[in-house]
Amino acid sequence: MSDTETSAAANRRPIAARSNALIQRIAAALVRSGISPNAISVVSIAFAAAGAAALLYLPSPWNAWLCAAGIVLRLLCNLFDGMVAVEGGRQTPTGALYNEVPDRIADSLFIVALGVAAGQPWLGWLGALLAALTAYIRALGGAQGLAQDFRGPMAKPHRMWLMVLACLLAPLELHFLHSGYALLGAAAVIAAGSTLTCFTRLRAIALQLEARR
Numbered sequence: 001m002s003d004t005e006t007s008a009a010a011n012r013r014p015i016a017a018r019s020n021a022l023i024q025r026i027a028a029a030l031v032r033s034g035i036s037p038n039a040i041s042v043v044s045i046a047f048a049a050a051g052a053a054a055l056l057y058l059p060s061p062w063n064a065w066l067c068a069a070g071i072v073l074r075l076l077c078n079l080f081d082g083m084v085a086v087e088g089g090r091q092t093p094t095g096a097l098y099n100e101v102p103d104r105i106a107d108s109l110f111i112v113a114l115g116v117a118a119g120q121p122w123l124g125w126l127g128a129l130l131a132a133l134t135a136y137i138r139a140l141g142g143a144q145g146l147a148q149d150f151r152g153p154m155a156k157p158h159r160m161w162l163m164v165l166a167c168l169l170a171p172l173e174l175h176f177l178h179s180g181y182a183l184l185g186a187a188a189v190i191a192a193g194s195t196l197t198c199f200t201r202l203r204a205i206a207l208q209l210e211a212r213r
Contacts, residue, residue, distance in 0.1 A: 011147060011148045013082075013155075013156075013157075015079060015157075018079070018083060023083075024083075024087075027080055027083035027088065028088070030080055030083075030088070031088035035084070036084075036090060036092065037080075037084040037085035037088075037090055037091070037092070037095060038092060038094065038095065038098040040077050040084060041077065041078075041102045042098070042102060044073075044074045044077035044078060044081070044102050044103075044106050045102050045106055045109075047070045047073040047074040047077065047106075048071075048074050048105065048106035048107075049109055050066075050070050051066065051068075051069065051071055051073075051074070051113075052067065052070070052110055052112070053113075054066035054070065055067035055113045055114070055117050056113050056116060056117060060170075060171045060174055060175075061170075061171030061174075063117075064166075064167040064168070064170045064171050064183075065167065065168065065171065067110075067113070067163075067167045068163075068164045068167035070110075071160050071163055071164050074110075075157070075160055078103065078156075081098070081099065082099070100139070103135070104135060107128060107131045107132065107135075107156065107159070108128040108131070108132065110160070111124055111127040111131055111159070111187070111190060112125055112127075112128050114127070114163055114186060115127060115187045117183050118180065118184040118186075118187045119184065120184060123184075123187045123188060123191055124187055126191050127187055127190040127191040127194060130190075130191055130194035130195055130198065131154075131159060131190070131194050133198050134155065134194050134198055134201065135156075137149075137201045137202055138150065138201060140205065141201065141204075141208075144205065144209060146205060146208050146209075149204050149205065151200055151204065152193070152200075153193050153196055153197060153200070154192075154193025154194045154197045155197060159190050159193075159194070162186050162190065163186055163190070165186070166182045166183050166185065166186035167182075167183075169182040170182040170183050
């Protein structure tokens, strides 16, 4: 393994699903298809846009359930782009850009839509800003020569799976209880949890930098 590949592997988000046999077979098929990891990253934006639009413009229950499907498909793109690039040996000079920028766009689309659908657009915008800040702090640690820190409590997978759960529950809540707390609660937890994540990551970076002295 080259130094570049070693560095890339060390700064990957730990995902247990990479060891799943079915996931590995799908990734191998994608490698054989010739699709680039960068293209997979861009497709994740399309799934995010479709999921966010569904949440905002379709009637219940399909709006929330299709949004949940869009989130899962987006996360699968995030999984497979890295596997095609690293395990498949298809890394490109611009891979780091395609790995980060589509993620920030997809996060913002989903979280802003969540806030709007919950009736509190400001909360969606705040959550999107804080989510981007967690990624900035992670990258900042990497820029200081540290291993990138993917800790939570509200890292990207945590945010997205929380939103999936809220989207699955929201139509049931609306139908049986005639209330809409699932989406609002998820938006609030994402904002609060992302704030805490910023502090936990900053503190970890500060401690590691102090330890260098």
